[in-house]
Amino acid sequence: MCAGMGRYLLDRMLSYATEREAFGEPIGHNQAVQWPIVDTATELHAVRAMGTDMLAAYEAEASLSDLDQPATARRKLSMMKYYPEDRLFDWADRxxxxxxxxxxxxxxxxxxxxxxARNLRIPAGSTEVQKRTIAKTLGLE
Ligand SMILES: Cc1cc2nc3c(=O)[nH]c(=O)nc-3n(C[C@H](O)[C@H](O)[C@H](O)COP(=O)(O)OP(=O)(O)OC[C@H]3O[C@@H](n4cnc5c(N)ncnc54)[C@H](O)[C@@H]3O)c2cc1C
Structure with missing residues (x-):
């Protein structure tokens, strides 16, 4: 879901940056406009790769859907729940x-x-609580 909305945002940024002209040139010629778009394209790639990795893990580990999951599975799930949502918020802001x-x-x-994007960081378990779960699986609590 986040990757799909991210793709939409990236497309919108790319088309606006190439079509909109200010001071006699497309605004996308400015590095200040290029970098948020570049960061978004890079992070979108990372989030997609994370989703693919998660899907492979889900197929490999039947226990992933059990309540009694191993720490590695809980860690992956919490990472997958908070990281794309946090990135989507950054992409939308950019x-x-x-x-x-x-x-x-x-x-x-x-x-x-x-x-x-702003809403998503709360309903499915807040970002803070996902990080708390990750911290626990890393032996920090
Ligand atoms: C649109 C929407 C749909 C929802 N759908 C569902 C649903 O389908 N199923 C369901 O079960 N719930 C659902 N919820 C509830 C959702 O899971 C909770 O809103 C969410 O877990 C946060 O709980 P809270 O609102 O009570 O906030 P609080 O628990 O009051 O948290 C307030 C703030 O404190 C932080 N915080 C709280 N405890 C800790 C802690 N131990 N460590 C660090 N930070 C902490 C939170 O991260 C948050 O920033 C939905 C909520 C919304 C808004």
């Missing part, structure tokens, strides 16, 4: 910034993803 005033407008679409 997309709003790259699209400028248009990014804040409801008609632009990106603003809606920003609101969804």
């Amino acid at each position: 997309a709003v910034q790259v699209l400028g005033g248009y990014g804040l407008m409801r008609a632009g679409g990106v603003e809606r993803v920003f609101r969804v």
